Amino acid sequence: xxxxxxxxxxxxxxxxxxxxxxxxxxxxxxxxxxxxxxxxxxxxxxxxxxxxxxxxxxxxxxxxxxxxxxxxxxxxxxxxxxxxxxxxxxxxxxxxxxxxxxxxxxxxxxxxxxxxxxxxxxxxxxxxxxxxxxxxxxxxxxxxxx
Numbered sequence: 001x002x003x004x005x006x007x008x009x010x011x012x013x014x015x016x017x018x019x020x021x022x023x024x025x026x027x028x029x030x031x032x033x034x035x036x037x038x039x040x041x042x043x044x045x046x047x048x049x050x051x052x053x054x055x056x057x058x059x060x061x062x063x064x065x066x067x068x069x070x071x072x073x074x075x076x077x078x079x080x081x082x083x084x085x086x087x088x089x090x091x092x093x094x095x096x097x098x099x100x101x102x103x104x105x106x107x108x109x110x111x112x113x114x115x116x117x118x119x120x121x122x123x124x125x126x127x128x129x130x131x132x133x134x135x136x137x138x139x140x141x142x143x144x145x146x
Contacts, residue, residue: 033136034144040115040122049114049121053087056112056123063094075113075131083116084134 046052050069057067068090073079075086088111095102102108113130114121115137124130137144 029136030140030144033133033140036124036128036133037117037122037144040124041117041119043123045117045120045122047120049085049087052114052121052123053089053110053112057089057091057110060097060110061091061093061108062097064091066092081134081138083137084130085114087112087114
């Protein structure tokens with residue numbers, strides 16, 4: 001029976017393929033982070049997350065009677081990502097801007113992510129994966145526009 005020899009190119013090629021894959025994923029995360037922070041800044045920069053949430057509420061509800069910020073703080077249990085915050089609020093209003101009814105308890109709950117950038121805080125909707133953007137901000141720091 002003939003014994004197969006392992007080619008040195010094959011042995012070296014597998015680690016090189018993983019290094020290339022890691023490089024591609026890193027570049028994609030950098031681009032995703034940079035592009036989404038740019039979009040968020042164009043949509044508005046706020047002095048603090050609470051101010052940003054109040055603006056979001058004013059755009060999402062009609063006939064607002066009262067707004068209570070119920071939580072504003074880091075989105076991590078241990079506070080390890082202080083640049084990624086989640087803010088929740090209770091909103092008493094006559095109706096939502098999209099005509100969906102207010103909950104029977106008389107108020108709606110709202111929650112959203114805000115990320116810290118040089119100029120202040122920006123809103124990043126959950127669908128844009130704010131935690132992934134936060135990871136990019138932490139990894140790339142000065143190399144992304146933060």
